[in-house]
Amino acid sequence: MVSTATPSPSKVSLGVRLGYAVGSFCTANFATIPGLLLLFYMTNVLAVPAGLAGVVLFLPKAWDLIANTMVGRWSDRTVSRWGPRRPWLLAGAAVLPVSFALVFAGPPLTGAPAAAYVGLTFLLATTGYALYEVPYKAMPAEMTTDYHERTSLLQWRMVLIAVGIAMSGILAPAIAGDTADGYRTMGISFGVILLVAMLASFFGTARAPFTAPQKSEGTLREQLAAARTSKQFLWLLGLSSAQTLGAGVMLAGAPYFAAYSLDDTSATTTLFAALVGPMLVTMPLWVWLARKLDKRGAMILSGSLFTGGALLILATPALGELYAHLCVMIVGVGYAGLQLLQFSMLADVIAHDGAVSGERRGGVFTGLWTAVENAVTALGATAYGWVLSAGGFVSSDPEHPVTQPGSAHVAVMIGVTVVPAVITFAGVLMTLRYDLTADRLAAVTGGAGTTPSAAAVTGAETAGKDGGQPEPGEVLRTEE
Template sequence: MIATQQSLSRSTVARYAVGSLGTGGFATLPGLVLVYYLTESLGVAAFVAGAVVTVAKVWDVIIDPVIGARSDRMLAVRGSRRAMMLVGAVALPVFFLLTFAVPPGTPTWASALWVFLAFLITATAFSLFQVPYIALPAELAVGYDERTRLLTWRVVVLTFAILLFGAGGPALRQLGGGSGFVAYFVMALVAGLVIGAGMFVSAYVAPRQQPAAVLPPRESVLATLRTNYSAGIGALRDSQPFRALLLTFLLQGLATGMMLTGANYIATWVLHSEDAVTLLFLALIGPALVVTPVWGIVARRIGKERGFRIASVLFGIGALSMLLLLWLPGAWVYASVALAGAAYAGMQSLPMSMLPDVISHDARRNGPGKAGTFGGMWTAGETTGMALGAAAFTTVIGIAGYVSGAADPSAATAGITQPTSAVAGIVLAFSIIPAAIVAASLVPLVRYRLRKGDVDDVV
């Protein structure tokens, strides 16, 4: 389905954007507290805790293309993707709460298994919403500029959600006592309801149309899996713009994943301040909130692809400048992080508004009905990049001699020290390595050749 609405209403833009309250919250809060909950509240070994979270991310990568293809079939059969999104919106708060509701006194192995299963189902519920949600812009908005407008406001809400849950999640935990069953139960209950509410409201923006005259044939489970993965590979094979854009976004997810993972280490072992984590977070997200609409203006003036390149270069400069922390740690770093945050807003909003352009371009060349497949591949690529970013950071500091188990900020005041090489590794993994990865991402971006005229010709 390709959009026929020439001008987006404010209601459509707002209802689509509010979905990012859910996607941003789920992307942020588990990453902040889940491993800590496993190790500190449930007594699970750090290696096992890391495996629980990593396997859930790998599961996302496996199922996202399948969900995308099933979303396309649902659109053909029922005329809308809404039902799948609603299932995800209703199920996620329930299993998110269960993830953080392990009864006191449960054996360690059973606690780890409980969290693993609950979080796996939570991640699946999230994908049921997220994958069709990403496919919707091609069905909601016609034209290059209208999609930029739609996705710009989505990223504004996404950035706000990251700030809200990044600061609000730990605050909710403190309201419940700071640790233990009640603290995490209160946090998960409130946060889960807010995440689910944003997703539920946004699901109703999914348009309805007449079901397809000729429905796709029903298949066995194995045949369905084979067909769905073949569809994802086919999307990569048939759409050169999609290959270029997805590889760029995956590499940039790797770079930003490294920096987000490293923020706490920089605060503890380089800036020697427990408050620095919050300040780094505010310095990154605050400018992004303000600057996101500006990137929409830039896209309309010079094109999304050129704006995306500019944002990427600015982010690389901000990251590279933090190499100076090796010799001159200090509060100046917040200015560099603010530059990276302003650029990060463009690195999110512009490629997200380019994706529906790619989908409509492919529909003209190869036929409609694959938006969910593109969305599934996109979500899998994004998840892969962020997961690899965390793995890459820990690999670098491990090689540099980091003393494991000393990442808690309180460790810096408990007599634990890091070797000089480990501190250098933290800085390198936070600065020059992400900057080099972003520079490498410009290579596939140069090969992205869709322009405004190409996209509006589809209309």
């Protein structure tokens, strides 16, 4: 039975906002720790050659192109007592935490055998992440019809992402150290954190409003074709990919920059504090800028700050470690805006498509988005590995340290400055072609905050009487 109550199209309760936002610990930790530490773990602890380590990081992402689109499609067509998305949060919680811990808790292998083990367990972890993250990203577009409310809703998510990045960027390197035992302890500890966060988001979104078309028609191929015809989605995917790739290259290079440019391995922690600190305090500013400049204008500003801050880091050898941290803070201010705005804009694109098509296809969009995002994130580490290889970087293990050639030191610096700056600036240029503004979206949906079409519902699409929740006894199924 479908509830006939008029949905609240604009406001989302504080409890639901926080319940949804806590899932960001999963997003932040899984996106950050492999990007920050996995390449370094393989090259400097497991003695895996840098080029091979980069390939190992990237190959599991090829599977994402299949897995994420399938999960998105399944969640679009799911009918359950918990709504279309939430059952998949539980599925991800059953797979990701254990496989993540196993990535860093393997047998005592080095070289190619170690690379094979890490590649297999990382493949399992990325599968679990797909089961969770694809439906999780689709939910904000279905919680409200208001253009600016989506930004406010996601502000909470970005704050907790900043906390999660701080945890993973500061605590994970401190726990891991430079030994296999340290990495094993870190993997298990953060596996537990992932499990708690994923379960908390499942229970915290039990009363989330659901305002979206209640059907999903067509084959997967037809749905993917529909996504490819959305000009707004393609431009947003392109500019976001550039930003994610730039951040991924810089993230992978941070431990090398600390070790070889600052000659202080502990600086990885303080550099991360400088990066995520602005995310904790500038979110209200970016919400305000998104209203004043529209999201596109705010996105251009944030990308420009990221690009400029990255280029300023080039002067670190002359100006010192404190200067480097100040530059990273500039990067962090821009990164905060990029993170908030791209997901708010994704929710707008999904809402626009739902209003135009009359179908629920958010899972297909977020499936494609997450597949590309994960592949691009891994490509960042791969690209940095290629830069190191080109510079003659020599892999080692803790028992056999080596002295790097001067060309390797140059590669370390170029990889964390010029390369991410150029890539991110390409994203700024692509943002100029994105045209889904507040006025354009309102013209399609009937105006921000207005009552959605009759196809929209509140609660799960099988909603019953109690706060949008379905009648007990409904079981999970997907529409065929």
